[in-house]
Amino acid sequence: MIKNYFKIAIRVLLKQRLYTFLNIGGLALGLTTSLLILLWAKDELSFNTFHPHYEHIARVMLNISSDSQQTQTYDLVAPPIAAAVKREIPGVVDATCSWENKALFTYGEKSNEETGLMADRSFLKVFHFPVLKGNAETALSKPNTILVTKKFAEKYFGKTDPVGKVIRIGQADNCYIEGVLENVPANSSLQFDFIRSMPDSMSTASWVEVKANVFALLAPGVDIEKLRNQMEPIAKRHMPDFISGWSYFPYRLEDWHLRSHFENGRYAGGGRIGYVRLFVVVAIFVLIISAINFTNLSVARAAGRSKEVGIRKAIGAKKSSLVAQFLGESFILTFLAGLISIGLIYVLMPFFNNFFDKKISIDWTKPVYPFGFLAVLVLTSLLAGFYPSFVLSAFKPVLVLKGAGLGNSGRSAWQRKVLIIVQFTSTSILMVGTGVVYQQIEFIKNRNPGYDQKNLVRIEAKDLSDVTHYRQAKTTLSGVPGVEALSSATATFQGTFGRNYVEWMNGQQSEKNMFAVISGDHELTSTLKIKIHAGREFSPLLASDSAGVIINQEAVRRMNLDKPVGRRIRVNGMEMTILGVVENFHIASVHQLIEPTVILFRPYNTRFFFARINQTGRAVTLERLKEKYESLLPGSIFSYQFVDQEYERMYKSEIQVGILANWFSGVAILISCLGLFGLASFSAERRTKEIGIRKVSGASVSEIFILMNKDFVRLVLLSLLLAAYPAWYMMNRWLEKFAYHTSIDKWIFVISAIATISIAVVTVSYQSMKAALADPVKSLRHE
Numbered sequence: 001m002i003k004n005y006f007k008i009a010i011r012v013l014l015k016q017r018l019y020t021f022l023n024i025g026g027l028a029l030g031l032t033t034s035l036l037i038l039l040w041a042k043d044e045l046s047f048n049t050f051h052p053h054y055e056h057i058a059r060v061m062l063n064i065s066s067d068s069q070q071t072q073t074y075d076l077v078a079p080p081i082a083a084a085v086k087r088e089i090p091g092v093v094d095a096t097c098s099w100e101n102k103a104l105f106t107y108g109e110k111s112n113e114e115t116g117l118m119a120d121r122s123f124l125k126v127f128h129f130p131v132l133k134g135n136a137e138t139a140l141s142k143p144n145t146i147l148v149t150k151k152f153a154e155k156y157f158g159k160t161d162p163v164g165k166v167i168r169i170g171q172a173d174n175c176y177i178e179g180v181l182e183n184v185p186a187n188s189s190l191q192f193d194f195i196r197s198m199p200d201s202m203s204t205a206s207w208v209e210v211k212a213n214v215f216a217l218l219a220p221g222v223d224i225e226k227l228r229n230q231m232e233p234i235a236k237r238h239m240p241d242f243i244s245g246w247s248y249f250p251y252r253l254e255d256w257h258l259r260s261h262f263e264n265g266r267y268a269g270g271g272r273i274g275y276v277r278l279f280v281v282v283a284i285f286v287l288i289i290s291a292i293n294f295t296n297l298s299v300a301r302a303a304g305r306s307k308e309v310g311i312r313k314a315i316g317a318k319k320s321s322l323v324a325q326f327l328g329e330s331f332i333l334t335f336l337a338g339l340i341s342i343g344l345i346y347v348l349m350p351f352f353n354n355f356f357d358k359k360i361s362i363d364w365t366k367p368v369y370p371f372g373f374l375a376v377l378v379l380t381s382l383l384a385g386f387y388p389s390f391v392l393s394a395f396k397p398v399l400v401l402k403g404a405g406l407g408n409s410g411r412s413a414w415q416r417k418v419l420i421i422v423q424f425t426s427t428s429i430l431m432v433g434t435g436v437v438y439q440q441i442e443f444i445k446n447r448n449p450g451y452d453q454k455n456l457v458r459i460e461a462k463d464l465s466d467v468t469h470y471r472q473a474k475t476t477l478s479g480v481p482g483v484e485a486l487s488s489a490t491a492t493f494q495g496t497f498g499r500n501y502v503e504w505m506n507g508q509q510s511e512k513n514m515f516a517v518i519s520g521d522h523e524l525t526s527t528l529k530i531k532i533h534a535g536r537e538f539s540p541l542l543a544s545d546s547a548g549v550i551i552n553q554e555a556v557r558r559m560n561l562d563k564p565v566g567r568r569i570r571v572n573g574m575e576m577t578i579l580g581v582v583e584n585f586h587i588a589s590v591h592q593l594i595e596p597t598v599i600l601f602r603p604y605n606t607r608f609f610f611a612r613i614n615q616t617g618r619a620v621t622l623e624r625l626k627e628k629y630e631s632l633l634p635g636s637i638f639s640y641q642f643v644d645q646e647y648e649r650m651y652k653s654e655i656q657v658g659i660l661a662n663w664f665s666g667v668a669i670l671i672s673c674l675g676l677f678g679l680a681s682f683s684a685e686r687r688t689k690e691i692g693i694r695k696v697s698g699a700s701v702s703e704i705f706i707l708m709n710k711d712f713v714r715l716v717l718l719s720l721l722l723a724a725y726p727a728w729y730m731m732n733r734w735l736e737k738f739a740y741h742t743s744i745d746k747w748i749f750v751i752s753a754i755a756t757i758s759i760a761v762v763t764v765s766y767q768s769m770k771a772a773l774a775d776p777v778k779s780l781r782h783e
Contacts (some may be wrong), residue, residue, distance in 0.1 A: 023298070027293075031337055034290075036345060038435060044275075057127070057253040078208065096120055101116055103169045131180070131181055144174065148162065150181065150183050151183050162180060169196075179391075228341045259271045274737045285426050296678070334377050345458045458643055473632055474479075474603075482614045486609060489607070494587075511559075518600070522538035534564070545601045552594070564581055597774060
């Protein structure tokens, strides 16, 4: 019986090649797209879960509440908190403290700047980064020791065992290599090429200095909310009396990559989890569109198989056996589409990984992949084949054998119309969603950061240990031809900056809050082209300016100052005068709210030079800067970045997501059009005699063309109307998760509507024109 069903299924599929191609092609495209999305989502959800006990690791984070009851959340904390939580909180097995460390490494003739971590001895007890060589138990317990990754070891030592060798860091420090680690997985939020041992004095540094990543390893069964209550009082026990409003809290390691948006001290939704959820919904939509495409074409083909069903039922076939037969045919089609989709995935995967900087692969030895793929196939097969199977098996043999088939019934036509409406409603929602995603990404990319990034170069100013070095470097570098302006600062203006307490008088009451604090020289605002809103810039001729500050408009708003210029405030306990107010500028990602910022006049307290160079001859200017820098600091590496390029890299993932959204939307439209093409073909075939009679009666080609198109256009228009509100509601909710977001432009709906209608008309026009131009004699020859 099964063999007979299989033969019939193959025969039918080969006989109706167009419908078979459209069905398999649509399903293959849908499965490929959906599976790629799900693989991407799985990779995003897998971040930091490679540690065997990741669910027991919590990041220690900091909330600082101001007198005005506003709470800001920080992921960097004071280093001593690691020892405190381990010592004072039951249920904390261990805790580790670390921070990013960039250093110049030299071994023999090889010299490069590398990025890694400085960490305490508990690092490998909390995290699981496999040690290939060396002793994990004793690693990082001695001063001036270092662990390097396999990639780092091969870069400097080739195939030679590096353990026990000494490598120079900077100009004078020598470090003993005590182990080699496996390369850090791509799905780790902590990325490093080396780990340097942290001096004990650094892990017990100031409680006010927030610069460290601290993670705690929890005992199994520890309730993280109870742990939060236990952790909050630690700050009160250890902080200086003049500090208030600080509280520490635990945050799950598995949430670090995905959930990063905090408001008033609590997670407020948003972060990368928003993209993951959005694209999982897209995957489901694409799969549904593919299934509806399959269903519509299968129901449309039902008229051609009505006699087969009638005869089978007349000779005793049960409804259940017919359902099983047609579901089997559906599974064969789905299985073939699945095989094609696997091939497409393997072809596309290298490009996909390269574009998204991923290392996604399919490991068929892991049960999740074969069983997951089979589950998707079965689900798709049932979703796509369930309705057609029951429709076909429900034919009444008496009516069918008399010539009354499903294809001509009003009920059948109505059902097909409903499916078309659902399909194009889903497609329209995807198109609007894609437009909104694109609009938001463009908004983020083009948002004015508050300073001019063009031709602005940030130079790392290392080893400028005193005033003499600074003055000499500033004079030398600013004199290089092609350098239009040069200034120094302690911030990168892309996420790296300090924070400190600012205190001010609000009426008769003193208030204080934590603000971003930048040190810079008198040319900082002019070099970066930050606009002065009120007051003036720093002057090198006025010694009193060392006790002056410039603040941004957000700081004015937070302090509720009516006339800020000339007002006295305290920064880290030091009394300062506000000399000027600048317009708001971002010192971190535009995903984050603008920080209230204070600029101090500290020309010599610098970490970076900012050089604005002439567009003409940029390469020559950079080479001259390199020569001058390395002549000033022999043995140092001239490390620089173009600020605008760094800024673009910060939003690379958003750009990738936008392209991904466009691709998915295009696939959804293509699948819908395949189905529409098939239905138009079926409609033209079914109405051949009607069209012949109309043409004989005097109908023109244009009238026939309009007749064939108008029903489809009406359905698409209705789909657009039904899609409008759900699309607006869902995307509006999605936008609310961003600190700064665009508003949904009505033109997105208009453009989506025009595009959808145009594509639909083009799709059905071929069959419509073919039917309109057909010779009526051929269709009416036997009448």
